[in-house]
Amino acid sequence: xxxxxxxxxxxxxxxxxxxxxxxxxxxxxxxxxxxxxxxxxxxxxxxxxxxxxxxxxxxxxxxxxxxxxxxxxxxxxxxxxxxxxxxxxxxxxxxxxxxxxxxxxxxxxxxxxxxxxxxxxxxxxxxxxxxxxxxxxxxxxxxxxxxxxxxxxxxxxxxxxxxxxxxxxxxxxxxxxxxxxxxxxxxxxxxxxxxxxxxxxxxxxxxxxxxxxxxxxxxxxxxxxxxxxxxxxxxxxxxxxxxxxxxxxxxxxxxxxxxxxxxxxxxxxxxxxxxxxxxxxxxxxxxxxxxxxxxxxxxxxxxxx
Numbered sequence: 434x435x436x437x438x439x440x441x442x443x444x445x446x447x448x449x450x451x452x453x454x455x456x457x458x459x460x461x462x463x464x465x466x467x468x469x470x471x472x473x474x475x476x477x478x479x480x481x482x483x484x485x486x487x488x489x490x491x492x493x494x495x496x497x498x499x500x501x502x503x504x505x506x507x508x509x510x511x512x513x514x515x516x517x518x519x520x521x522x523x524x525x526x527x528x529x530x531x532x533x534x535x536x537x538x539x540x541x542x543x544x545x546x547x548x549x550x551x552x553x554x555x556x557x558x559x560x561x562x563x564x565x566x567x568x569x570x571x572x573x574x575x576x577x578x579x580x581x582x583x584x585x586x587x588x589x590x591x592x593x594x595x596x597x598x599x600x601x602x603x604x605x606x607x608x609x610x611x612x613x614x615x616x617x618x619x620x621x622x623x624x625x626x627x628x629x630x631x632x633x634x635x636x637x638x639x640x641x642x643x644x645x646x647x648x649x650x651x652x653x654x655x656x657x658x659x660x661x662x663x664x665x666x667x668x669x670x671x672x673x674x675x676x677x678x679x680x681x682x683x684x685x686x687x688x689x690x691x692x693x694x695x696x697x698x699x700x701x702x703x704x705x706x707x708x709x710x711x712x713x714x715x716x717x718x719x720x721x722x723x724x725x726x727x728x729x730x731x732x733x734x735x736x737x738x
Contacts, residue, residue: 484607489594500588520547530602533595534614536621548585554636561657562643580630627656631664637672645680649693672707676714681725
């Protein structure tokens with residue numbers, strides 16, 4: 434009898450142990466399944482993706498602060514009341530710890546208000562596909578300002594930034610291009626800054642376009658063609674001068690009578706602007722000739738016999 438009782442107890446313990454093992458295995462399986470299902474529903478951190486554009490500029494804070502102080506203290510001391518620290522903080526808060534494909538204009542609104550300043554009449558110079566030439570011209574002629582010559586543009590020119598929801602909140606490895614997602618930090622910033630620059634323009638406005646571009650000097654998809662021309666105010670802008678520049682020694686794909694320029698004129702005329710267009714505006718062409726002094730287009734005069 435004692436032997437039979439012991440065998441019964443052993444079987445009970447075995448059954449109990451097996452049951453506990455089965456229960457623990459079931460619980461473990463449930464936890465694993467829940468984890469997998471939950472993970473599948475979570476948003477993938479943008480850092481797990483490899484974007485196509487360069488990452489955030491190293492030492493971004495120092496770069497932005499340095500440019501800001503240089504602009505308001507040395508270049509335009511009349512803007513010395515601008516608070517560069519607040520400007521940096523507003524830029525940082527616009528993108529840090531945020532998905533770089535979900536940036537909105539509201540994110541940048543505080544920055545735009547802090548860094549905006551008056552643009553004198555007759556000084557606004559817009560450009561498309563002439564970045565290097567336009568900026569060389571404004572450096573040599575202080576009578577004109579591009580967007581990149583304003584405080585906002587000066588701080589952000591050739592600088593990159595984007596955030597990430599996970600720590601440290603900034604992605605230094607890569608940032609999304611516009612082709613990957615339109616609401617990225619760079620695209621939203623430059624659209625807002627371009628809109629504000631156009632709204633501030635008054636008097637005579639200059640536009641420098643590239644007549645050597647095969648696809649046409651004016652492109653509706655450009656920042657100038659899609660944003661800036663529609664935010665110029667006909668009540669503030671008296672006239673628009675188009676400077677159609679050709680590369681020295683390069684193709685002359687389009688003149689002031691070309692197809693895309695006619696389209697641009699039509700858009701501007703519908704908005705009641707006065708327009709003039711000049712092929713190879715001489716003061717700008719002379720700047721091009723600094724690098725091509727012997728080209729026939731760069732001769733101030735020719736000898737005749």
